[in-house]
Amino acid sequence: MASHAPFSTKDRILGAAEELFAQHGFTGTSLRxxxxxxxxxxxxxxxxFGSKENLVNEVFRRRMDEMSAQRLAELEAAVAGHPGQLEPILAAFVEPALALAQDRCGxxxxxxxxxxxxxxxxDSLRKFLSDHYGHVLREFAKAIAKCLPDMSKEELYWRLDFLAGALTYAMADFGLIKRPTGTGEKAHRERAARELIRFSAAGFRS
Amino acid sequence: MASHAPFSTKDRILGAAEELFAQHGFTGTSLRxxxxxxxxxxxxxxxxFGSKENLVNEVFRRRMDEMSAQRLAELEAAVAGHPGQLEPILAAFVEPALALAQDRCGxxxxxxxxxxxxxxxxDSLRKFLSDHYGHVLREFAKAIAKCLPDMSKEELYWRLDFLAGALTYAMADFGLIKRPTGTGEKAHRERAARELIRFSAAGFRS
DNA sequence: GTCTATAATCCGATAGAC
DNA sequence: GTCTATCGGATTATAGAC
Known part of the structure; x- marks a missing residue:
């Protein structure tokens, strides 16, 4: 195939794989x-890609790198622009996931x-995640700890887990919330982020 | 097979399916x-079971019937014993899941x-769950709405989703929380429930 | 780099003997 | 209720022409 094509064969495979993996799971999606x-x-x-397993890894890495970089950049901006404030930090964690979630291509x-x-x-995937992206969570933990110096480290990690769980499930549309007809996907996601930031900020401060 | 066996063929299939589904997912597990x-x-x-799809449903029914009944019973007791209080309602939602999670029999x-x-x-499983257990969530929504009459229905459902996501995530030990050595599994789970109730109560009230 | 063709395996489901 | 045997189809992966 011509290498100057707007989307190379490789990119088209990655894009299609991403959509289908999300819809039907890794094992539920065939290469066909x-x-x-x-x-x-x-x-x-x-x-x-050599194999299906390697394709899975590539799909995953591509988006995760992007999201992590965005989270860290927004965290830095939040800490610099709104020192001592909790909500901007939570927004830096939540919104890149949101942005990715409403990105057009997959x-x-x-x-x-x-x-x-x-x-x-x-475990092999979990270890990969922990090795490559664990530092992102630690940065957020440090920033939140500065906002709420009275909270124990243990409590902080519990609450980060709760936030991650709520974010993951809400963003994936797992829950019982049905997007009202007439509401665009973008508005729906922004509402989710706003609600989650408020909910979890109160939780962290409790 | 002898019907008086300690574990019937049917039960052994359910047990094996449950373990494998947890480990490899539904599509990732073959009937073989x-x-x-x-x-x-x-x-x-x-x-x-007739089909793989029906086996999946039955794996759920075996545990969900009991957990749902327990949730509703504890909800009723909470509303009767502590009228107007939010935390007992949240505990009625969280603790039966906790009990299930630390049940050693699968x-x-x-x-x-x-x-x-x-x-x-x-999708077929989601429909099964919604049809059979959706009323449980609706009961909790009603009870919480009575505690917090100023909250909009839409907001209430968002927050229930956050709670469900955080609960699932935490109970499955997906997060970064490592149980400290020396802490028993039971104590760990109880800590999780206590933290989650506090976190989400603050979130609901925000 | 892209194709056809195919190897080798595994899948869910069922028919029919016992 | 449990077994063997098997059907029809889908899967990943590869060999080899272009």
Whole structure:
């Protein structure tokens, strides 16, 4: 295929895989579905990625790197621009997930991919996550601790877990909230972020 | 097979399926793995359950019936014994899940199966759960609304979603909280419940 | 890099003997 | 209720032409 195409075969496979993985899970998605949606030949995925497992890893890494970088950048801006305030820190954690979730090309589905990764008690993926993205959580923990110096470290980590759980599930549309007809997806996600920041800020301060 | 066996073929299939679903997800688990672990013939699962989809539903029913009944009973007791108080209602929601999670007879695996259910976005299962257990959530919503009459219905449902997400996440030990060595599993779970009730109570009141 | 064709395996489900 | 045997189909992955 011409390498100057707007979306290369490789990128189209990644995009299609991301959408389908989010919709049907890793194991629930076949490479044939992926290549069919990407409109590439079935053999292309093995040529470009070697195996299905490696494709899964690449899909995951691509979005996770982006989101982590965004979270850290917004955290830095929050701490610099609103010193001592909790809500901007929580927003820096929540909003990049939101932004990714409403991104047009497959990002819409990514949060659910993350949720699945956490559910993989499989450990190799969990270890990968902890090794590569654990420092992001630690940065947030440090920033929140500065806002709320009376909270014990143990309590802080419990509450970060609660936030992560609520965020993951809400963003993935897992819950019973039905988006009212007429409300756009973007407005729905922004509402979710606003509500979650308020809910968890109160929780952290309790 | 002898019907007086301590664990019938049917129960062994349910138990094996539960463990494997928790570990590998629904689509990631084959009926052959299930029947192999249960040490029954591959044909038995279709004889007893009809289909894989129905087996998934029955794995849920076995635990959810009991947990839902317990939640409703504790909710009734909470409303009667502590009228107008929010925390007992939240405890009635959280603690039966906790009890299930620390039940040594497979309950712990089931908690992770719940997380899988959300993560895999299995529509037929979601419908099954909504049809059979949706009324439990509605009862809790009504009880909380009476405690906090100023909160809009929309806001209430958002916050219930946050609670459910945080609960599922925490109960399945997905988070970064490591149980300190020396702390028993029971104490760890009770701590989780206490922290979550406090966190979410503040969130609901915000 | 992209294709066709196919190997090798695994899947869920069922028929039919016992 | 439990078994063997098998059907029809889908899966990942690869070999080899272009």
């Amino acid at each position: 579905q992926v290549t069919s949606r990407a409109e590439v030949n079935i053999a292309a995925v093995n040529y470009h 990002g819409a589905a990514f949060v659910r991919v993350i949720a699945r990764a956490y559910a993989e008690k499989n | 793995q299930v029947t192999s672990r249960a040490e029954v013939n591959i044909a038995a699962v279709n004889y007893h 309950g712990a695996a089931f908690v992770r199966v719940i997380a899988r259910a959300y993560a895999e976005k299995n």
